[in-house]
Amino acid sequence: MLYQILKMAVATFLSCGFLFAKDINIVFVGSGIDADPFWSVVKNGAMDAAKDMGAKVEYRNAANGDRTEMARIIQSAISKRPDGLVVSIADKDALAKDIKRAVDLKIPVINVNSGAEAGKELGALLYIGNSEYQAGLLAGKKAKTEGVKSFICVNHEITNTVLEQRCQGFADGLGVKNNMLDAGFDPSESQKKLEPYLSQVDAILTIGPVSASSTIDLLKKKRMKKYFVTFDLSQEITNAIKDGSIDFAIDQQQYLQGYLPIVFLTQYAKYGVIPANDVYTGPAFVTKSNVDSVQKFAGKYR
Numbered sequence: 001m002l003y004q005i006l007k008m009a010v011a012t013f014l015s016c017g018f019l020f021a022k023d024i025n026i027v028f029v030g031s032g033i034d035a036d037p038f039w040s041v042v043k044n045g046a047m048d049a050a051k052d053m054g055a056k057v058e059y060r061n062a063a064n065g066d067r068t069e070m071a072r073i074i075q076s077a078i079s080k081r082p083d084g085l086v087v088s089i090a091d092k093d094a095l096a097k098d099i100k101r102a103v104d105l106k107i108p109v110i111n112v113n114s115g116a117e118a119g120k121e122l123g124a125l126l127y128i129g130n131s132e133y134q135a136g137l138l139a140g141k142k143a144k145t146e147g148v149k150s151f152i153c154v155n156h157e158i159t160n161t162v163l164e165q166r167c168q169g170f171a172d173g174l175g176v177k178n179n180m181l182d183a184g185f186d187p188s189e190s191q192k193k194l195e196p197y198l199s200q201v202d203a204i205l206t207i208g209p210v211s212a213s214s215t216i217d218l219l220k221k222k223r224m225k226k227y228f229v230t231f232d233l234s235q236e237i238t239n240a241i242k243d244g245s246i247d248f249a250i251d252q253q254q255y256l257q258g259y260l261p262i263v264f265l266t267q268y269a270k271y272g273v274i275p276a277n278d279v280y281t282g283p284a285f286v287t288k289s290n291v292d293s294v295q296k297f298a299g300k301y302r
Contacts (some may be wrong), residue, residue: 023056024084024269026262027077030061031070031090031114031160033185037209037234037299038254042113044300045258046086053266058082065185067094067159074098084108084265089115089122090160096122108268110261113254114162116278125268127278128260130252132165135283136205139229139250140173142285143203146247148227151179151203154194156211158182163207166231170205187214194218203227209234216240233286233302238295241288251294252282255301 028046032039043059050057060077062069067090075098077085085102089095089111096118102109103123111119116127143151151174153167164180171178181197183190191214194204198218204226206212212230216237219226230237231250240246260279268274286294294302 024054024266025056025080025082026050026058026084026086026265027080027082028057028059028086028258028261029070029073029077029088030059031065031088032061033065033210034061034063035185035210037236038232041300041302042254042258045255045260046262047258049259049262049266053263055262055266057262065157065159067091071095071098074102078102078105078107081105082107083269084110084261086110086112086261086265088113089118090157090162092118092161099124108265108274110265112257112261114160125274126264128257128281130282131280132162133169135231135250135252136166136169136171137173138169138283139205139248139285140170142173142248143170143227143229144174146227148174148203150174150176150201151205152194152197152201153178153180153205153207154183154190154211154215155180155207156183156185156190156214157207158184166207167205170229183211183214185210187217190214191218191221195222198222198224198226201226203229206230208232209237212237212240212246216245219245233294233298235295235299238286238291238298241286241291242295244288248285248287250282251284251286251302253284253302254281256281 030039046059060073085107099122109124111124111127113129119127167180168178206215208231228246237249
């Protein structure tokens with residue numbers, strides 16, 4: 001009799017232990033293409049958080065940025081019923097249906113980087129990222145104080161509707177009409193489209209490392225110096241800030257956009273706790289005066 005009682009007690013203890021030790025599975029769906037160094041830093045953050053929190057994290061993205069493929073990836077993630085879903089709402093029209101389905105299935109969702117307003121509408125727990133319009137606005141005001149009166153916004157990801165807010169904010173900061181170029185991902189095509197504007201505007205704004213890289217190369221080829229502002233960081237961008245090719249970059253600390261949602265969703269799965277408000281990781285300006293303090297981390301943590 002005593003043996004049976006002990007056997008039952010051990011079985012109960014072990015089952016509770018296995019329940020407590022249950023793997024926490026989180027799927028992270030990024031919106032960047034494979035070649036975008038910005039998103040590689042986001043992925044670094046997510047994978048580091050997975051190690052630190054003891055969670056299993058699957059990071060996925062559409063290799064070429066296709067939103068239909070991104071929606072399919074979200075559908076696949078939902079079918080696995082993960083303990084949490086992290087997603088960048090780069091295109092509300094393309095992604096809303098599947099994100100709403102995840103919420104309806106009681107899968108906790110955190111949206112990062114893009115779509116703060118859309119995330120709230122769809123039922124995401126919170127947003128982690130930049131205030132895109134505010135970042136552009138502050139950058140535009142800074143450029144205005146330095147004599148800029150006109151600009152072209154080089155947008156390599158025109159289907160990401162949120163990125164237009166960056167360009168619009170910059171335009172409003174200058175007090176001018178938004179002037180946005182649909183540049184695309186191909187560097188040579190982007191340069192071909194941008195070149196006619198070099199003699200027409202005071203400043204160039206790029207919305208990320210992909211468009212910044214092609215613009216840096218174009219200005220070198222033309223041996224031109226333009227007032228040049230970009231969003232986000234990469235090793236190439238920090239080098240360009242140091243040599244004066246770029247006047248300043250707008251940093252949003254994307255490593256935290258990968259790291260923090262994994263921490264929050266793990267704690268939510270374990271204990272039901274989550275921050276009450278959105279978490280803004282930017283903006284901050286990186287200039288020649290402070291670039292040394294961030295350059296050694298560019299491409300991995302910044």
